[in-house]
Amino acid sequence: MTPSIAERFASITQFQRGGHRAPHKPLLLLIALARLQRGEPQYGAYSEMAPLLAELLALYNRTGLAHPHHPFWRLQNDSSAIWEVPERERLLPLENGGDVSNARLISGDAHGGFPTEIDAHLRAHPSVVNTIATGLLHDNFPPSYHEDILNMIGMPWVVEEAPRRIRDPKFRGSVLRAYNYSCAICGYDGRLGEKSMGLEAAHIKWHAAGGPDEIENGLSLCTFHHKVLDLGGLGIDDELRVVISGDVNVRSGPTDWLHQFHGQPLAPPQRESFQPALAFIRWHRSEVFKQP
Ligand SMILES: [Zn+2]
Known part of the structure; x- marks a missing residue:
């Protein structure tokens, strides 16, 4: 069965992969969802998204290191197929480590966003955007982060839907x-x-x-x-x-x-x-x- 769009977003969850926690991709997706919710164009400029992503990573990444170019480039290769960089071919070949550098993404005026069919679906179904954002927050961050992250990315407070794991009220x-x-x-x-x-x-x-x-x-x-x-x-x-x-x-x-x-x-x-x-x-x- 083909996974739904919400399931494809949930599949990038980092905790299940073992190893260290990595909030990079969830934070980039939340920034992109907030852009979409504000009615901004399908592809956003890396130079505009990177400073906010770097600020979020400095706070919420374990190491405090901020490398916004990593998720921006690597998310294209995720099996979820939910991220595109239209200038991809022009920015190749890859540099060391299989990435494209921060400087090259800026000088090459790289953009990133959701593939057309996902972008159109999300714009037509705002409640799905809420479901996905709620899922990204709950799957990757403790509740004390949620409101602060939403404020920083400029997304209205997401209405809580049924949590994935029940919390014990006691x-x-x-x-x-x-x-x-x-x-x-x-x-x-x-x-x-x-x-x-x-x-x-x-x-x-x-x-x-x-x-x-x-x-x-x-x-x-x-x-x-x-x-x-x-x-x-x-x-x-x-x-x-x-x-x-x-x-x-x-x-x-x-x-x-x-x-x-x-x-x-x-x-x-x-x-x-x-x-x-x-x-x-x-x-x-x-x-x-x-x-x-
Ligand atoms: Zn105290």
Whole structure:
């Protein structure tokens, strides 16, 4: 059976290939979908898309390295057949590594976009664009990234459709309870009336990467430390101590809410069996934490 257009987009998902997480292709596709949604022409100029893609990669790629020309060129060769560079022949032959350089894509005025039949189908079916964008976000990034990515690419907030993997509604409550409703890093335990405020249950190994909804994969964190954990600005070592990435700079402010916790142990949960499991911590260090 021929895969649907949405299935072809989903097939580029990076996590299933083993090895390291690589958000390059999903981010390029999201930028292109946002262009299409705004009614811009089928093919967009590399010189216009590359700066935004580089900015996104600097934030959301594990290494912080931004090479926007890699996905722009390589996505053409993906078996999904959802990306075209019309100037392809003119830009050949390939340089070392089988790529075309950033400089050549700019000087050759390269463009990229969806093949005509896909482009036409998506323009005629805006709900399919929403489905695909939702899928790309859920399959590749933790929820704390979604709104920021959509804001950066200029795409209206995508209406949540049925998630691909069901989330356990008890996860949040169980994790917050295990840590006595306070941040395992800074101890924040603010409440608004009776209810915790600004406190979240973080997945250490992302749900998008197959991380389970279990207490050993969770941490009760304040909104700020949750965000920094998901971005890789902090990690956790095998002794359950906080490690702040060498890439983190805090320029001013009354208190540095990151470096003061470097080397500090996480607050222990109520039972030892609730402690973060090493497998999840190590996944986070290898796939998310920005190594100094
Ligand atoms: Zn905190």
